[in-house]
Amino acid sequence: MSATPHAEDGARPARRRLSVDRRREELIAAALELFSRHDAEDVSIDDVAAFAGASRALVYHYFGGKQELYVAALRSAAEELEARLRPQGGGGPLEELARGLTRYFDFVEEHAAGFAALLRGGPANRTGEIGEIVDGVRRRMLWLIMNEMRVTAPGPALRITLRSWVASVETAGLDWLEHRDIDRATLERLLMDQMVALLRAAAGQDGDVEGLLRTLLPEPRKERPAARRAVR
Amino acid sequence: MSATPHAEDGARPARRRLSVDRRREELIAAALELFSRHDAEDVSIDDVAAFAGASRALVYHYFGGKQELYVAALRSAAEELEARLRPQGGGGPLEELARGLTRYFDFVEEHAAGFAALLRGGPANRTGEIGEIVDGVRRRMLWLIMNEMRVTAPGPALRITLRSWVASVETAGLDWLEHRDIDRATLERLLMDQMVALLRAAAGQDGDVEGLLRTLLPEPRKERPAARRAVR
Numbered sequence: 001m002s003a004t005p006h007a008e009d010g011a012r013p014a015r016r017r018l019s020v021d022r023r024r025e026e027l028i029a030a031a032l033e034l035f036s037r038h039d040a041e042d043v044s045i046d047d048v049a050a051f052a053g054a055s056r057a058l059v060y061h062y063f064g065g066k067q068e069l070y071v072a073a074l075r076s077a078a079e080e081l082e083a084r085l086r087p088q089g090g091g092g093p094l095e096e097l098a099r100g101l102t103r104y105f106d107f108v109e110e111h112a113a114g115f116a117a118l119l120r121g122g123p124a125n126r127t128g129e130i131g132e133i134v135d136g137v138r139r140r141m142l143w144l145i146m147n148e149m150r151v152t153a154p155g156p157a158l159r160i161t162l163r164s165w166v167a168s169v170e171t172a173g174l175d176w177l178e179h180r181d182i183d184r185a186t187l188e189r190l191l192m193d194q195m196v197a198l199l200r201a202a203a204g205q206d207g208d209v210e211g212l213l214r215t216l217l218p219e220p221r222k223e224r225p226a227a228r229r230a231v232r
Numbered sequence: 233m234s235a236t237p238h239a240e241d242g243a244r245p246a247r248r249r250l251s252v253d254r255r256r257e258e259l260i261a262a263a264l265e266l267f268s269r270h271d272a273e274d275v276s277i278d279d280v281a282a283f284a285g286a287s288r289a290l291v292y293h294y295f296g297g298k299q300e301l302y303v304a305a306l307r308s309a310a311e312e313l314e315a316r317l318r319p320q321g322g323g324g325p326l327e328e329l330a331r332g333l334t335r336y337f338d339f340v341e342e343h344a345a346g347f348a349a350l351l352r353g354g355p356a357n358r359t360g361e362i363g364e365i366v367d368g369v370r371r372r373m374l375w376l377i378m379n380e381m382r383v384t385a386p387g388p389a390l391r392i393t394l395r396s397w398v399a400s401v402e403t404a405g406l407d408w409l410e411h412r413d414i415d416r417a418t419l420e421r422l423l424m425d426q427m428v429a430l431l432r433a434a435a436g437q438d439g440d441v442e443g444l445l446r447t448l449l450p451e452p453r454k455e456r457p458a459a460r461r462a463v464r
Contacts, residue, residue: 156413156414156419157414157422159407159411160403160404161426164403167396168399171396171399172396175391179388179391193433193436194393194396194430194433196433197429197433202422205422205425
């Protein structure tokens, strides 16, 4: 099913004149799509080449092999996600976080394949690069949240709480891709409610977290009867 | 550094007379220890053989190769963890969960190497077996918690909440192995407080969760001034 049966090794098919970078990006996009739709074992360089309308030789030329292509695809997805999570400014930390969460789920929704590939891990990974990419995204998210909350040296309870929340968001993203039985706005609200709930739990152990909560929720918080759902 | 330089292929060294099962378990234990202390790339079959005081040929005889040995070691760790998490009976769901959490962290503490290996993922995994083992543990934990809480068909908010909590426990375990700057009892209490806090957040979206919380916390819950820490 090769689209360019007689392409020479390393040659760019003449019928498609694309810049080197653009060509590389197309190959990465094709790889990302295929690696997450199928078990990586079942995806060949030929499949990626055919999907991108390129020659097998071109894929080898740019990436050297399947593992390198896989890592490049994951790295590209991680970079895009991180770019989207950069704060836009103009709101308090929780508003900023809620907007970041929306952009996170925009990414999950638009790039479902890449997201699942990023978090499910991957094929033969002999150098730990894939784990490093995934952990890098988690660390970056943790850093962005702490930065937004003006936290520089969290105690153990706060650090674990924020890492737990990042894990919860990841888990919720994968769950949503599997089930899609909750609408995104509701899910995002649940995750924001979880953040506040988790911080309250941590405040029971660490007075600094109680102080942080006061800066995040400056209004004295009362029971909100109107927001409670009637139970039977 | 081979302990049995002239062992014949597949032969059991005469100086150590162990049953086949016991020998296999020893090899798995040695593999688990090494695979989690070092990057899997840097662990050879020779290293595992030397660590177990066995011949390289014996390791190949039992496992066929490094990937099979790695998967066997992970599977063994997962089985042990699951065995420990079985409910012991005699308490309410939250007490049972708290005791399960203690046994979980017993496992983390006693088998730090295996736990980290299980969750960090692993080396060349061409068939997705490692991901399946890790996901299997998560599913089993989710099932045990739902069973204990008498939940059979959770709505999306509850399902996501419980999956999030399982992810939080995992994350807390890895964080604790990295930092060890919080004592275990405090960390376990934090995670139990997180469970209740997360269920409260979910109750805001799903009336059934509010009903569940009433069965889990049968006493009318009030502010507990004595339990609050003074803030500065």
